[in-house]
Amino acid sequence: MNKADTPTLRAFALLEHLVKADRPLSLAEIVQDFEAPKASLHRMLAALEAGGLVIREPGGKNTYAIGPRLSQLGMNVVMHTGGRRVRHAILSRLVADLGETCNLTMLNETEVLYLDRKEAPWPLRLDLKPGSQVPVHCSASGKLLLAMLPREERGMLVRTLKLERFTANTITDVELLEAELDRIAYKQIGVDNEEFVAGIACVAAPLISVNGTCLAAIAVHAPIARTPLSRAMEFVPRLQEAARELAQTF
Template sequence: MTSDVAKIDGDTPTMRLLALLEVIAEKDQFFTLQGLVEETGLPKPTLHRMLQQLEAAGMLQRDGDSRHYGTGMRLRRLAETLLMNNTVHGARHGVLSRLVEEIGESCNITALSGNEVLYLDRVETSAPLRFYLHPGSRVPVHASASGKLFLAQMPPAQRKRLLAHVTLERFTPNTRADVDALEHEIERVRRDGYAFDDEELLPGLLCIAVLVPGSKGRSNLGIAVQAPTMRLTPERAREFLPALQRAAEAIAAIDAEAAPGNSASA
């Protein structure tokens, strides 16, 4: 029950409504108010009010008996439109897939989200030994190769402000769990233009990452390779940098073409 309640947790009413929609989107049949109460543990009046709001917005609709709910036309159209128009994600995924084919290891696209690194997309290697990290996963900024790249872009005052509210947890003996050690590493990242996670988050996992070039200098996209240390050493990982940088440039070109005001995207 606790995990279900957490599904519809949120800091604002809007976030709680979105979380409830995520629960509803997993259903392949009509549902009732009482069924949601039992599934989520939320008070019946609270859920009734939330369902009313979603119904009024066209996101849900009632079945003929008025007791059962299903997805509304507006929500279905939103999902269909997203699938039809989300060519940027599909194009990026194609670049990622080709990169995995070229180097033979798992690759992912990341972004900075608050004080964490968010996995936007990931393609797994076919090798039998691998670490499973799915899109939507979040990892700490200080123990991530992409996270160090995002930190290295920031002015010192901005980075200091962010790290002041982050617990630099030590996940392995290699984790840089104090600010001075992390700042020293960030200097190296800024100089070299790439970053490692050398068993800093998970024992036995090595990662190398570069930034996707941004149109205005700074970037909030990274692309990375991850593999077990028994297959990938830092020296071997550096050999992947040209392929990583080509993929990063390809993603930057996709994003530039899709940017508002670009005639090519019209």
């Protein structure tokens, strides 16, 4: 047997195939596009499903998608690879320049996952460590990451969200949220105007890959008593500069 063609590597190649598809695939689609006998595919999919690496979509008996264990593995790789030191150094310089807390986030299903965070040296702060998750519909990074999705995918995701109210400014109407996302997609700047935590404003910028894909978001937040939203908006050019640096670390 070719050492480069072991059962383990074939299973890994199948996982890569499902990840690249960026949508659930039917068994017929997998059989058509993945070079392996149908019986072998059945065995591999059954083993991967038993391990939580793939799941069958509800209502789709033979439609497969990446599972929670694989999603978590991917997030852990991003959070703990060698690029993390470089990313943290960029965040640290940004905080030194702006004087406020900055964070790096990604979309994780229907929530925002904190990949990294650097606190400003102020006593008033939010305790959100790397690995924390916040709602997507009322955070600057979350709305930005939603807005940067392909429109059809974005619409499907928005309709699944529970638009819980956290403050008087939280957007809880689907149509209003869609309109807000359209504005954000046009400007490519996300804003949280006391929508998640009363008294806290936040501004976010996207990390864009060389092929135009939104990889993540970088954001700055602060109490409005110290840095009102109008002041936070002045940070946008420096945020965008840091976003371009950070995009090169992914």
